[in-house]
Amino acid sequence: MFIQVIQGKVHDRAGVSACMAGWRADLMPGARGFLGSTWGIADDGTFIALARFENADAARANVRGRPKRRGGTRCRSASRAR
DSSP: OEEEEEEEEOSOHHHHHHHHHHIIIIIGGGOTTEEEEEEEEOTTSEEEEEEEESSHHHHHHHHHSOHHHHTOHHHHHHHSOO
């Protein structure tokens, strides 16, 4: 098993929540080797997500091989500090 850790500061909690819901609906079904995830936002705006994959190769394939995955401009803008 391989766990990918994603963390950062967010300013738009609703935007991040919408992005995560969109990912779950649109991208998760095609994520090869994906086993599950959990995420949250702390009171200070710290975002953390843990994504579980069968192995590191599966995690890399989902980053490099999926154009939709890389095009998350809306999601990146929700996480940018002001």
